[in-house]
Amino acid sequence: MTIALSHACTNPFLSSSSGTRFRFKPRSSTQLSPTAPPLQPTSLPKTGVIVIGAGLAGLAAATHLNSKNIPFLLLEASDSVGGRVRTDIVDGFRLDRGFQIFITAYPEAQRVLNYQALDLQKFYSGARVFYDGQFHTVADPLLHFWDSVKSLTNPIGSFTDKLLIGSTRIRVLTKSDEEIFTAEEIPTIELLKKIGFSDSIVGRFFRPFFGGIFFDKELETTSRLFDFIFKCLALGDNTLPAKGIAAIPEQLAARLPYDSILLNSRAVSIGFDETETPSVKLQNGEIFTSELGVIVAVEEPEAVNLLAGRNGPVQKKPCRSTVCLYFTADPDQIPVRDPILFLNGSGKGIVNNMFFATNVAPSYGPPDKALISISLIGLHGDVSDDDLAAKVAQELSGWFGDKMVRKWKHLRTYRVGFAQPNQSPPTDLKKNPKVDSGLYVCGDYLTSATFDGALVSGRRAAEALLRDRLSTRA
Numbered sequence: 287m288t289i290a291l292s293h294a295c296t297n298p299f300l301s302s303s304s305g306t307r308f309r310f311k312p313r314s315s316t317q318l319s320p321t322a323p324p325l326q327p328t329s330l331p332k333t334g335v336i337v338i339g340a341g342l343a344g345l346a347a348a349t350h351l352n353s354k355n356i357p358f359l360l361l362e363a364s365d366s367v368g369g370r371v372r373t374d375i376v377d378g379f380r381l382d383r384g385f386q387i388f389i390t391a392y393p394e395a396q397r398v399l400n401y402q403a404l405d406l407q408k409f410y411s412g413a414r415v416f417y418d419g420q421f422h423t424v425a426d427p428l429l430h431f432w433d434s435v436k437s438l439t440n441p442i443g444s445f446t447d448k449l450l451i452g453s454t455r456i457r458v459l460t461k462s463d464e465e466i467f468t469a470e471e472i473p474t475i476e477l478l479k480k481i482g483f484s485d486s487i488v489g490r491f492f493r494p495f496f497g498g499i500f501f502d503k504e505l506e507t508t509s510r511l512f513d514f515i516f517k518c519l520a521l522g523d524n525t526l527p528a529k530g531i532a533a534i535p536e537q538l539a540a541r542l543p544y545d546s547i548l549l550n551s552r553a554v555s556i557g558f559d560e561t562e563t564p565s566v567k568l569q570n571g572e573i574f575t576s577e578l579g580v581i582v583a584v585e586e587p588e589a590v591n592l593l594a595g596r597n598g599p600v601q602k603k604p605c606r607s608t609v610c611l612y613f614t615a616d617p618d619q620i621p622v623r624d625p626i627l628f629l630n631g632s633g634k635g636i637v638n639n640m641f642f643a644t645n646v647a648p649s650y651g652p653p654d655k656a657l658i659s660i661s662l663i664g665l666h667g668d669v670s671d672d673d674l675a676a677k678v679a680q681e682l683s684g685w686f687g688d689k690m691v692r693k694w695k696h697l698r699t700y701r702v703g704f705a706q707p708n709q710s711p712p713t714d715l716k717k718n719p720k721v722d723s724g725l726y727v728c729g730d731y732l733t734s735a736t737f738d739g740a741l742v743s744g745r746r747a748a749e750a751l752l753r754d755r756l757s758t759r760a
Contacts (some may be wrong), residue, residue, distance in 0.1 A: 341369020344583030345538040346744025363552035373530030380530040385661035391522025392738035405528035407647035415631040443487030458517040475505035490631030501606035506710040579724040586731040603708035613694040707731035719747040
């Protein structure tokens with residue numbers, strides 16, 4: 287039998303003697319179709335590959351399959367692609383679901399994304415640290431030389447600390463990504479102490495800065511991930527897409543065949559028949575069968591449940607969580623116009639970092655309004671949204687003054703239970719994506735907990751599936 291989707295020519299992986307041809311036009315579930323009219327409902331039980339989850343990893347797997355003309359079906363439980371990488375439009379504001387920054391030096395992202403089309407808006411290369419009732423600037427000396435010179439005597443770290451930042455930069459730039467991901471590892475906090483950084487710069491800069499990236503204030507995350515992020519920061523810019531962080535997965539999805547993605551289609555189980563052909567059952571009872579294999583591209587906790595009993599991933603560490611609060615204000619009610627990240631270096635309070643999103647990307651709000659994004663580490667589940675917003679506003683009044691902050695209006699709060707996988711040592715950032723014959727997994731928990739790691743993982747899962755199919759057909 288030869289299976290054909292509307293986007294794929296006859297493929298040697300899908301051939302058999304019957305000669306019957308089908309056009310895959312899924313029924314009932316919502317299709318992602320940005321340009322084409324809806325398909326007429328038709329039923330077909332089989333396709334080439336089934337990918338479960340349309341986050342970055344699933345989209346990357348589908349992108350690779352599509353590049354090889356392999357028919358596939360991408361199943362997504364929610365109402366849009368992106369997984370954790372989503373943006374909501376609320377009262378004319380673009381609200382990313384949690385604090386997310388895109389680093390332009392991610393190597394896999396450079397390969398698969400069109401940066402020009404994303405219209406990336408840059409942050410200032412550095413940060414402003416709140417400590418002892420004042421703000422102190424930490425700047426990249428290569429991009430903001432004079433700001434960096436002025437910061438040499440500030441209390442965020444000693445002169446020696448600033449020299450050590452330079453030597454750390456040189457160290458990571460002389461390593462390949464392969465060397466970084468396979469190096470001996472220790473917790474990041476131990477690495478910083480081993481390098482010789484003082485307690486002052488660790489507490490006032492590294493904890494809020496990298497703690498905000500890892501959602502890990504204790505800096506227990508592996509030194510491998512620290513080195514990779516530090517290298518990417520040295521080579522690239524921190525940015526936001528003009529249309530929100532969701533523009534990244536939406537760009538990938540837009541390149542896929544319009545009838546290849548099913549939204550609102552939650553997979554509840556994976557089965558194999560007597561010929562070891564995998565099938566996926568949806569929550570609504572529909573069953574889809576794959577001739578080539580299934581790639582599970584959902585978050586780690588969901589993957590653990592979906593693959594229970596199949597030697598799949600086992601979540602051994604608690605995940606990283608965050609809360610992101612958004613406030614709005616008039617343009618004259620914010621203290622700066624700079625596209626800079628503010629860090630809490632005081633060691634007190636619950637705010638970890640914040641920035642004025644419309645300073646970075648004016649498209650994040652209406653022309654006459656400012657958008658303020660504030661991030662906390664952990665879920666703070668014992669505090670209501672209203673009380674948490676009030677607590678945050680009170681804390682920031684100590685930063686910017688009560689007269690200004692009391693005019694800010696709380697817009698929305700996002701509590702992200704699974705913000706990142708926990709990647710404290712020991713880690714294996716090059717895990718084999720194969721679970722069983724015809725069954726593969728991908729996600730940032732298998733590689734590095736970054737945008738880039740998710741993209742790499744998806745490609746590797748698709749490559750492994752196709753490699754195995756080639757070897758069995760040989």
